[in-house]
Amino acid sequence: MTQNIMISGVTALLALTRRGNVFLCNALIIAGLSGCASTDEATDGTNSRPVRVESIDELVLAREASEIGSVQLYRTGNEAAPPLIAMNTPETLTLAFDLLSSPGQTLSDYFYHANRNWRRDLMPIEYMRSYQRDELIRYDLSQATDVPYLHYSYEFPTRDIEFTMSGNYILRITEFGDEEAILFERPFFVAEQQLAITLTLDNVLIPGQPYSGIQPLGRFQPDREGVNMFDYAMCFVRNDQYATAKCSTRASLGVQPGLAFYLEPYDAFQLVPPPFFLDLSAVRVGGRIEYMNRSVNPPEVALEPDYARFPGSGFGPFLNGQIVIAGAVTEYINPHVGSEYVRVYFRYVPINEVRARGNVIVTGTFNNWERDLENALEWLPDKKWYEGYVLMKQGHHEYRYLVDDPILQRAASGAPPGTRNLYTAFLYSADIRTQSDRLISTRGILVQ
16 A cells, blocks of 8 residues: 655644643645544553664765755655655656856766665665766756856656665765765655555653653554564654654564554654744845845845744744745746845844853754854854854745854753644665665654
8 A cells, every 4th residue: 555645735733632642633634644643542552662762873965065055855846845755656856956156067966875874875776777877957047136046957756867776865966977076965765655654643751851742653564474573663753854863673562463663752852942934035124034235246134133032933834944935936937046145144142142152053944954164153242142144045944043052052942842843754674685774654744
């Protein structure tokens, strides 16, 4: 049975409190994110506990080149959808990005299979039918923008790029024909979607934390008898944070004839404040934009100050940690080539307006949520805040501040948590032939 869990629209699930647990009820069902299940089920008959939980620690991507801007990788049709497709279906992924301050040129892409812990592990002949590499020959010039750029768009799989094995993948974009001249890398997934996964969530107490955590449980029925339960593993991901997935490697036998994987309470997902939402679809004063200057190149906008005591806004559409351009910018016929790049000034006010210890770094959709010291803000003692700018393309963005100061970290951890999160279960099976991992099925629930 094929279970399609990709998000191709806005999906909402109502989270209702019931006897201390979360009751997940489907409010809108889009693209197979379906089901209404009480998380009381999460503890029914599952006394046999998983033995070990792994944390992903090997998703290391190449540093993004400075001339690259606004990288998007999503299931074709929805810019906020996870980069996940089902094998042997017409589904495709869309890669879109800009090349700044560079003449038009053909680029190359390379594809790498990885195991569930993101270790690149196989030869191309083991996971691709035709070629490991393709060329990006299609690009468009930006149209009457202050900052000129080239916009690239690439959709795959194609007739020349075909995957024969499911699993985790990494896409690398390079200078033409030079595998080591890396411009950027992004992860994506190819799933078999063979088995139906039942995913439920439970509220659990986490010692030392002011708010409860989310404990996922995934159950499934193997498609044949005599399956070795130790061949399976299930990883749980919140939003697009694949590098911090939590993987359970031993199945519970308490739901026979099925198998179940779940996280112990101390491994549950701690609730965190939501990111800040920035509507940059129109370059004009309003919303969070306090000031703008179009007389300079690139145009400049200054956002209203962000305060350490309120580390996230929580307002705006759910972006799943990704940039949305075409779905946000309406003033151009083709937003991908008509949208401007804008110098956005951020202002961060620490507690008591006192300089913090260590760095304050802004990160977000504009740099794939990397901790980049180039985006460290500068302390301005006369204004008693941190300030800095980032070049960003028009659209919808999310961002956070990364702080070293323990006082600011504690303040952030005590702030009200975000209520909208996408939790996804990834079911893997060990492949004896390749000594890697196949991605059998996935299941996601968007809670808000």
